[in-house]
Amino acid sequence: MDFRDSVFDAIIDIMKVDPSVIGLTNDMGAMRLDQMRKDWPERVINIGIAEQNMMSVMGGLARAGKVVFGFGIGAHVATRGWEQIKLDICGLNLPVTLVGVGGGLAYGNDGITHHATEDVALMLTLPNMAIYNPCDPQCTMLSIQHAYKRRGPAYLRLDKEQVKEIYVPRQDVSKGYVIFREGGDATLISTGVITYKALEAADLLATEGINIRVADISRIKPFDSWKEVIGKGKRVYTLEEHNITNAMGSQVAVHLATHGGPPLTMLGLPDQFLEGSAARPWAHEKFGLTPTAIAARIKKDLKA
């Protein structure tokens, strides 16, 4: 299963039992969305290419009793109608889940118009908003279910990669994190599909006798378990495919600055536009986000 199918399968399961659920898109196509439209023509709305109106209409629908799932390209839906998300959805704490396809550099080679590398920052600052960044399709389904039960505003950052799932059906995602690997030398906190790179880096380090803890953060906000996630590692690293200036790593930094703890290194994308094609493998190589580069960085720090 891929990410997109997992989102729609999860929404379809909810639509089958809850007639108040409405799906909405800004003219984004998907096979399972077509099926949804066929099964429930009055419950799937193509708003057209109009993201400001998309957010206001979703807010209005939810205010009038609907539970709404919106779907579009992350670079557009997280940014174009941000004030409408703030006032018409978050301001009223309404049950609207916005699925942004193509988090980070999932559309890297499409140019900066399609890079969603500030979406988490924009959502972090909105009261009531939940942010999900699942690393695999199974976690995506669990996140959709969690968002539905939470009955509030949510942004789900959806990837496009084909991955081998590490989450299992009915896994508990209520805390927003899962520790996928234990180790006392350092803690690597990752979010989104780049968690696979984190796990590969941990494998490389293990061959050299360095054991690190790897945590995957599937829900960046609300989140109150940084202490438990950091554990006893001598150093802490955060890893995310996002502008480094304000995202998950910053949340960890605030926690450590407030409560104290080991030194922190934030790994991610620089505060600059990646003009031209910025395909994922290229960007990971250039900015030190490959398993080899991550492992080398941690090894160097630990030996310093």
Place this chain on the structure above:
Amino acid sequence: MLVNDLRDKAKQIRRISLETALKAKKGHVPPAFSWADIGVALYYGGILRVRPNEPKWPERDQFILSKGHACLTLYAILADLGFFPKSELDTFATGNAMLAGHPEPHIPGVDAISGSLGHGLGFAAGMAMAAKIDGRPQRFFTVLGDGECQEGSIWEAAMFAGQHKLSNMIAILDNNKLSATDFVKNIVSIEPVVDHFRDCGWEAERIDGHDFDKIFAALSPTRLDKLQKPLMIVADTIKGRGVDFMENSPQWHHQMPKGEQIDRALAQLS
């Protein structure tokens, strides 16, 4: 209420609005005055189906003042009708008062956050669509500003409502011709705005927004019952209506009257 009584009520609402602003030493008085007759017609003329003693009545019509800065009129009406105690007006825009300078839904009788322009029409369209899906007979009214129609989101919502024939949606454009700093036509003209809405699939017409007979004719129950499309009433109004020195003047947007101006304004609203 008879038309003469409504005229008196509108004068009273303008006076309450001005007194509220004077106490707070802030507020957008002239933009509130331009739609006061429309507001009185909606709330006292039997157009809006609402219950002041039950603000969350599930079958109520919902009203969004999309030009939220003009909320003094809305607050005066809601307080006068008993949605909340009149004493709330005394603390308008002070401390942590219930009534802020722009409407929020914790206020009884307010259903949306408004005041950042261009949100109300789309939000109303979402609510109207939900009511259509559920077969509920509610109606969704919005009052827009003419300067507000420079926002692109208004036209996204207008096209959407027209496309989906949201005939439970009624919008009134408070066409007072003035924006914050100048006449709208000198900034970016919105005309011919009736045609623009018709082109987006709306039933639309232009009326005198200070003539109660015209307002009631435009929003008659027979017409609203038979609507097949969303309805736009472009109401030609005068910004600052009711106080001569504020009327139709680019200087009067959120300026407060001072000294003799206060006496003169209050006298004209007595």
